[in-house]
Amino acid sequence: MSEIILNPKVQPQVPLEAQNVTPDMFAGKSIDEIKNIEIWFGNEQVSLSEFFDVEGESADNASEIKIIIDGDVDNTKRIGQGMTAGEIVIKGNTSMYVGSEMEGGKITVEGDAGPWAGRDMKGGELTIMGDAGDYIGSSYRGDWRGMSGGVLTVYGNAGNEIAEYMLGGKLVVKGNVRIMPGVHMNGGTLIIGGDVIARTGGEMKGGTIVVKGIIDEFLPGFEFLGVEKDIEIDGELLEGNYFKFKGDNATKGAGGIIYAATKGNAHIAP
Amino acid sequence: MQKIIKNGMIYDPLNNIDGEKMDICIDNGKIVDSVANDAEVIDASGKIVMAGGVDPHTHIAGAKVNVGRMYRPEDSKRDVMARGGGMRAGSGFSVPSTFMTGYRYAQMGYTTAMEAAMPPLLARHTHEEFHDMPIIDHAAFPLFGNNWFIMKYLKEGDLDKTAAYSAWLLRATKGYAIKIVNPAGTEAWAWGGNVHGINDPVPYFDVTGADIIKGLAEVNEMLGLPHAIHLHCNDLGHPGNYETTIASFDIPKNIVPKPKYGHRDKILYATHVQFHCYGGTNWRDFVSAAPKVADYVNKSDHIVIDIGQVTLDETTTMTADGPMEYDLHSLNGLKWANCDVEMETGSGVVPFIYAARAPVPASQWGVGMELFLEIKDPRKICLTTDSPNAGPFTRYPRVMAWLMSNKYRMNLIENELHKWAQTKTTVATLDREYSLYEIAQVTRATSAKVLGLSDTKGHLGVGADADIAVYDINPETQDLSAEYMAVEKAFSNAAYVLKDGEIVVLDGTMVKPDLYGRTYWINTKYKPEVEQEVLVDVEKWFRQYYSVNFENYPVQEDYIPRSVPLLGDSVPGEASGKEPAIEGASK
Numbered sequence: 001m002s003e004i005i006l007n008p009k010v011q012p013q014v015p016l017e018a019q020n021v022t023p024d025m026f027a028g029k030s031i032d033e034i035k036n037i038e039i040w041f042g043n044e045q046v047s048l049s050e051f052f053d054v055e056g057e058s059a060d061n062a063s064e065i066k067i068i069i070d071g072d073v074d075n076t077k078r079i080g081q082g083m084t085a086g087e088i089v090i091k092g093n094t095s096m097y098v099g100s101e102m103e104g105g106k107i108t109v110e111g112d113a114g115p116w117a118g119r120d121m122k123g124g125e126l127t128i129m130g131d132a133g134d135y136i137g138s139s140y141r142g143d144w145r146g147m148s149g150g151v152l153t154v155y156g157n158a159g160n161e162i163a164e165y166m167l168g169g170k171l172v173v174k175g176n177v178r179i180m181p182g183v184h185m186n187g188g189t190l191i192i193g194g195d196v197i198a199r200t201g202g203e204m205k206g207g208t209i210v211v212k213g214i215i216d217e218f219l220p221g222f223e224f225l226g227v228e229k230d231i232e233i234d235g236e237l238l239e240g241n242y243f244k245f246k247g248d249n250a251t252k253g254a255g256g257i258i259y260a261a262t263k264g265n266a267h268i269a270p
Numbered sequence: 271m272q273k274i275i276k277n278g279m280i281y282d283p284l285n286n287i288d289g290e291k292m293d294i295c296i297d298n299g300k301i302v303d304s305v306a307n308d309a310e311v312i313d314a315s316g317k318i319v320m321a322g323g324v325d326p327h328t329h330i331a332g333a334k335v336n337v338g339r340m341y342r343p344e345d346s347k348r349d350v351m352a353r354g355g356g357m358r359a360g361s362g363f364s365v366p367s368t369f370m371t372g373y374r375y376a377q378m379g380y381t382t383a384m385e386a387a388m389p390p391l392l393a394r395h396t397h398e399e400f401h402d403m404p405i406i407d408h409a410a411f412p413l414f415g416n417n418w419f420i421m422k423y424l425k426e427g428d429l430d431k432t433a434a435y436s437a438w439l440l441r442a443t444k445g446y447a448i449k450i451v452n453p454a455g456t457e458a459w460a461w462g463g464n465v466h467g468i469n470d471p472v473p474y475f476d477v478t479g480a481d482i483i484k485g486l487a488e489v490n491e492m493l494g495l496p497h498a499i500h501l502h503c504n505d506l507g508h509p510g511n512y513e514t515t516i517a518s519f520d521i522p523k524n525i526v527p528k529p530k531y532g533h534r535d536k537i538l539y540a541t542h543v544q545f546h547c548y549g550g551t552n553w554r555d556f557v558s559a560a561p562k563v564a565d566y567v568n569k570s571d572h573i574v575i576d577i578g579q580v581t582l583d584e585t586t587t588m589t590a591d592g593p594m595e596y597d598l599h600s601l602n603g604l605k606w607a608n609c610d611v612e613m614e615t616g617s618g619v620v621p622f623i624y625a626a627r628a629p630v631p632a633s634q635w636g637v638g639m640e641l642f643l644e645i646k647d648p649r650k651i652c653l654t655t656d657s658p659n660a661g662p663f664t665r666y667p668r669v670m671a672w673l674m675s676n677k678y679r680m681n682l683i684e685n686e687l688h689k690w691a692q693t694k695t696t697v698a699t700l701d702r703e704y705s706l707y708e709i710a711q712v713t714r715a716t717s718a719k720v721l722g723l724s725d726t727k728g729h730l731g732v733g734a735d736a737d738i739a740v741y742d743i744n745p746e747t748q749d750l751s752a753e754y755m756a757v758e759k760a761f762s763n764a765a766y767v768l769k770d771g772e773i774v775v776l777d778g779t780m781v782k783p784d785l786y787g788r789t790y791w792i793n794t795k796y797k798p799e800v801e802q803e804v805l806v807d808v809e810k811w812f813r814q815y816y817s818v819n820f821e822n823y824p825v826q827e828d829y830i831p832r833s834v835p836l837l838g839d840s841v842p843g844e845a846s847g848k849e850p851a852i853e854g855a856s857k
């Protein structure tokens with residue numbers, strides 16, 4: 001694996017949009033050429049080297065490239081957007097849309113990520129060690145076709161409306177989430193390790209949501225199917241007792257499944 | 271500045287010119303007999319020349335179009351243009367933003383386009399969008415077919431009052447034609463229902479679709495409007511609806527056209543007929559009835575239709591046919607916007623995916639093509655996609671290429687379309703190919719004439735506005751049936767487009783994007799004493815029911831930057847003697 005290290009200089013107040021920072025874009029280019037790859041700075045295009053020191057060694061194929069962003073890029077959006085192969089490691093925080101539309105390869109954010117991480121993700125692995133914002137693993141605003149593949153994992157907490165219109169793949173949040181996880185979900189798997197404020201799976205038609213923590217407010221459109229012990233989801237065994245629901249019957253053709261841990265959720269059982 | 275377009279092959283059906291090499295002279299925005307020797311020369315050798323395209327039915331401005339833009343950011347994302355070359359930034363594949371709409375029409379060589387459904391109450395919004403829509407001349411058709419005043423006066427059998435109100439409404443909205451959408455049906459939708467066929471009475475007013483069509487067709491000629499009544503029939507999209515369609519076509523056939531402006535010789539303009547040609551009783555036993563409807567049109571002289579060709583895209587449907595949009599939403603489950611426009615009309619908006627591999631869209635594609643190919647006289651046809659309902663207007667070049675190439679169609683039928691295109695329609699058996707002359711007919715000539723604008727639009731004769739498209743197509747050296755992709759590309763990116771004599775597009779690129787078009791509207795009054803009586807009713811219902819004051823309702827002429835009122839005292843083109851300078855008219 002060839003490593004290319006991007007050292008962030010100062011993060012400007014106007015956001016950078018770095019959809020060109022992918023192994024696919026870097027492949028076959030020399031380090032000097034990579035320095036001149038254009039990124040958006042507000043509404044103008046500038047060279048990557050204006051905001052990043054670039055060093056290391058490139059390769060011909062994206063799959064042989066590992067991009068290391070060595071520090072916080074709090075105000076840089078779209079890193080790894082649409083990437084198909086290779087690896088990106090961000091050794092700090094990043095802004096919106098990290099790994100959106102990604103099709104393959106691997107991204108690791110060691111800090112926090114902003115909203116829309118993994119939006120419309122089709123494949124690959126996106127791992128966020130810290131917290132993530134709203135709409136991670138969701139569809140583009142307005143669209144009814146969302147994340148369809150790959151694995152998105154958040155070790156911290158996440159925001160509102162995650163996995164919105166999810167179609168496939170797997171989204172795991174180890175911590176807590178805010179309202180409406182899995183809203184309009186049509187497929188795939190969403191596993192929440194912590195608590196949910198409200199409205200899990202609103203208008204979901206398909207897919208599976210597991211909540212290991214407490215759901216403060218549950219929706220009335222779900223049919224109670226019983227209690228299951230030690231459930232198996234995507235080949236993974238989740239131990240403990242779970243209430244099983246099917247819904248959301250507020251919408252036509254409802255066939256989504258929610259498992260909620262029995263512990264702490266007595267208030268949502270019938 | 272004088273110009274001369276030299277050596278082009280001219281296709282000008284309104285003047286019976288079929289591919290002759292002729293020069294076109296331009297002076298002061300008009301086509302003239304001759305120009306001085308030092309006139310600017312545009313070399314069109316090896317290229318074809320047509321009048322600027324005239325789109326008689328599209329949805330480009332107003333409230334429902336804007337709902338489409340607002341609630342479909344995922345559509346905006348599919349076609350994005352950055353600012354540059356004097357052009358504004360824009361976005362939208364099926365519902366482009368206003369500036370981009372003007373640019374996209376112009377790039378295809380279209381210079382006139384008609385907004386086909388304007389809720390009267392939202393006329394101001396519609397005109398505001400025209401302010402920001404460069405290049406194209408335009409007009410808007412207010413919706414009459416479910417209007418309470420119209421239904422009240424028709425119920426009372428008072429055609430005089432219907433005519434007086436109609437004239438007032440056209441003036442108040444700065445509208446151009448009488449648009450009728452699912453007559454009685456949209457009002458029934460306000461009660462949670464719909465009507466079925468033309469003889470089903472609307473709640474309360476107790477008039478039928480047939481009454482409304484007949485009454486308004488008579489009113490149209492009492493007023494002598496340039497355009498015919500513009501009818502979107504009942505039962506849109508339902509298997510078995512062709513009987514309603516033919517019965518609707520038959521209603522006004524004995525009325526005599528009496529336009530006071532223009533040369534229209536038809537009494538009825540029926541729109542997006544493709545959606546109204548379905549046989550069977552449900553989507554399982556559905557079969558195309560396009561041959562039956564085509565046969566009716568072939569035998570009739572009182573009607574012009576536009577097709578509403580499905581283009582096999584993901585698009586946005588939008589219509590005043592509120593109950594139809596609800597049906598569509600129930601069918602595809604996609605997001606639905608619905609609006610009740612007080613005492614006038616309603617509307618709905620739903621995204622739709624016409625997937626080539628799906629049985630119904632493949633059949634609908636076939637039905638549209640059957641109409642194009644089975645109706646013998648292209649003087650009865652306008653090429654439309656009911657943009658964006660059956661597909662966006664940016665696909666017109668593709669439709670033209672389909673019409674000109676049986677090979678293109680057969681490739682699609684055999685390799686991409688669901689087999690229903692072959693089993694439910696006869697399209698695969700039709701090998702007719704349109705000539706360039708026929709293309710010019712269905713994209714400019716028929717539409718200009720039926721709109722009543724053929725003095726200045728849709729042709730290249732002396733006196734016409736110098737709205738001209740030059741396309742990089744050479745019928746002498748190219749086999750247009752075989753080279754269908756080249757044809758599609760050439761019609762998508764005109765070599766030159768002139769608007770009012772100015773070059774606005776060069777090699778498919780906008781070079782003069784800050785020119786703004788005319789707004790045509792009808793400035794007529796029908797029997798002032800009857801209008802006085804009508805206005806008493808109007809003001810009363812405004813006080814009782816409307817959410818706006820009567821005084822705030824009419825769109826004042828000052829609101830129209832390049833106002834061209836027709837039928838009134840003022841001379842067309844010299845509206846109120848103060849037509850503003852063309853350039854930057856919107857500023």
Ligand SMILES: [Zn+2]
Pocket residue numbers: 327328329386387541542589656657659
């Ligand atoms: Zn329409």
